[in-house]
Amino acid sequence: MVAWTDFERATIKDIFSKIDYECNLFKCSCFLRCLIVYPWTQRYFAGFGNLYNAAAITSNPKVAAHGKVVMQGLEKAVKNMDNIKATFTELSTLHSEKLQVDPDNFMLLGDCLAIVVAAQLGKDFTPEVHAAFQKFLAVVVSSLRRQYY
């Protein structure tokens, strides 16, 4: 079981309450950013249509929809911070056995999420807040890797 300090708990919940999902100002979806910054991740989304360049990815409705699915998954972790491992057992099995996603990709997406959150929170994304968030990401990634054999 992961031990969370009061500060870490409050910080994670606070960050997720502030994340703007529509975020049209600079299209801040972490999933969208991952497809652009690490284009090899597009290999899992052959059915998404036009992912030819940054502009196409940014305006692709399937990308936007899936960005929301990803965030909903993370919200589940926020609601179950004391048992993220169990909460993600099914998702881990899904990514391993059905989707067959290389688990190294989880940290790529995590890094993009950190950048997106940093951009949204600005100076409120202090080193201490960042450290709490990075710990959360590490637990999420570890839980998603758990069912890979």
Next chain:
Amino acid sequence: NMSLSEKDKAAVKALWAKVSKSLDTFGGEALGRMLLVYPQTKTYFSHWPDLTPGSNPVMVHGKLILGGVTEAVSKIDNLRGGLLELSELHAFKLRVDPSNFKILAHTIMVVIATMFPKDFTPEAHVAFDKFLAAVALGLSEKYR
């Protein structure tokens, strides 16, 4: 080896021109943040009296490191050659495990995102990520 296009180089220079205006504090901010968020990196600075964000050794050394990145920007057309001296320093004297270059690169980009959210678009992000990866490669050149 993912080489930088002319578009990438232009994006890096434009972004760094903006960052350069805050170079006095930016480096310290990035280094202090890295030491806190990735505590394993503290092992390279066990000889410092204070490793907390904002402390004097952190601010002074952060500025030094960011000076190195500024130098890399100026040598963007030949990073491998331009970083040979720095690579020797990191390989033979500092012996920083190259995995840490990626960690610092990410931290630098997080700080950029907090300060210039509108400028750090996905396109600027990928160009800068590529650039810092190329810098890391240049720094690793002399390792073995």
